[in-house]
Amino acid sequence: MQRILTIIGARPQFIKASVVSRAIKQADGIEEIMLHTGQHFDANMSDIFFNQLGIPRPDIQLNIHSGSHGEMTGRMLAEIEKAIMEHRPDRVLVYGDTNSTLAGALAAAKLHVPVAHVEAGLRSFNMRMPEEVNRILTDQVSDLLFCPTQSALDNLNREGFREKQAKVLRVGDVMQDAALFFAKRAVIPIGLEVPEAFILCTLHRAENTDDPERLAGIVAALNQVHREVAPVVMPVHPRTKAAIERAGLAINVTTIDPVGYFEMVWLLNHCGLVLTDSGGVQKEAFFFGKACVTLRDQTEWVELVEAGANELVGADCQRIEDAVRRHVNRSVEDLHELYGGGRAARAIVDVLAGNAS
Incomplete structure (x- = not known):
């Protein structure tokens, strides 16, 4: 044994x-x-x-x-x-x-x-x-x-x-195993009034939350996207919430408490676009056929960028908004089983x- x-x-x-x-x-x-x-x-x-x-x-x-x-x-x-x-x-x-x-x-x-x-x-x-x-x-x-x-x-x-x-x-990738296995058990987050054609956002990387200039650029972009393009739904990581408050920023999107995996799967499956700085969420967007705009300057998932499923935009407000407009409600396909199927x-x-x- x-x-x-x-x-x-x-x-x-x-x-x-x-x-x-x-x-x-x-x-x-x-x-x-x-x-x-x-x-x-x-x-x-x-x-x-x-x-x-x-x-x-x-x-x-x-x-x-x-x-x-x-x-x-x-x-x-x-x-x-x-x-x-x-x-x-x-x-x-x-x-x-x-x-x-x-x-x-x-x-x-x-x-x-x-x-x-x-x-x-x-x-x-x-x-x-x-x-x-x-x-x-x-x-x-x-x-x-x-x-x-x-x-x-x-x-x-x-x-x-x-x-x-x-x-x-x-x-x-075992995360694709999980996405396929648990997709049927997805549930809507409790208390969420689902906006039509919403954009899902997650933000927690230290390179963004601990840098006041980057954080301000991202928050400004989220507010503008929420106001002018489509509603943004954002489960807020505790450290991100503290960083936004510490920086004196006002975030005017639909924020919710952190969610479990089944709720996250529901959000991924029903959104029109993913905005994230998470490595895992970049892949999960792809598993559910959603385009992803990544709030980082580099990514470890280079094959998603090469496949056109993911665009890196850093923390620049205008780049973020422009990418959102290009990709919102665009579907992506896994034609080559990039992650093992x-x-x-x-x-x-x-x-x-x-x-x-």
Whole structure:
């Protein structure tokens, strides 16, 4: 029996883990132990996802959710190390690019426990993003690298992984597995009076919320789009809300509390356009056939830009409004199964179980 310690801590990881854990349960010879760092800690950002997605309650709960990047990662590293020493897993499984990801990978590597990284090889080529630092370092200490796309695999090959003692595999994206599996369970957010032909917006990246000039440009664009193009519906991340208030900005769009995954799926499926700075939401827009305008200067999902499904506009008010007008209510198609067509979790578990050809 192979024992796997899965490290999760943030919303996208709960969704990814839900489909992989389901596949693990259906496989023979794998025992999974779930550790939740607590990085997303309030009920709307964490508990609701476990309830909706049917993820087993974590075996280990660290409740680490405050402090600087270094402090948070350091505390996680120390506690995950203790968990590894106690439970003695054969492998540690990490997802994505958060502080929880990096802490889990480093703790395992220092204890000589093999690391599998789901969503390996993604690169925005912007080292000012903490996520870019996390994903690069995690890849470097992993021996199983599960790439969601060909461009991710190409990135690792360019970085010399062909010569390393690591297995690099393109398996597809587990977020597409989740979108397809949970689409029929989508529900409208409670209390939302749905505006006609609305635009969905999410905003939380530190590069935007912690930069007053960028934040002001984005908020001005959202207000103008809401007034002149189409209603904007925006689930507001707690940190984003605090940043807007701190900057003394007035945001005149339809704001709602953070939503669970099923509500987010409903919003994605019914909107006419997605505006976001989230890596995950860029893909989810594509899964539901919606064009995306991305409030960043770079993206790790370059294939979406190349396919014309995603436009990068940064934080410039006029660029944002112009892109919205070009793309609103435009449908996009996945003609080439860019993300694996919903079979990624099974492919990952086959490798973990030693059943892959």
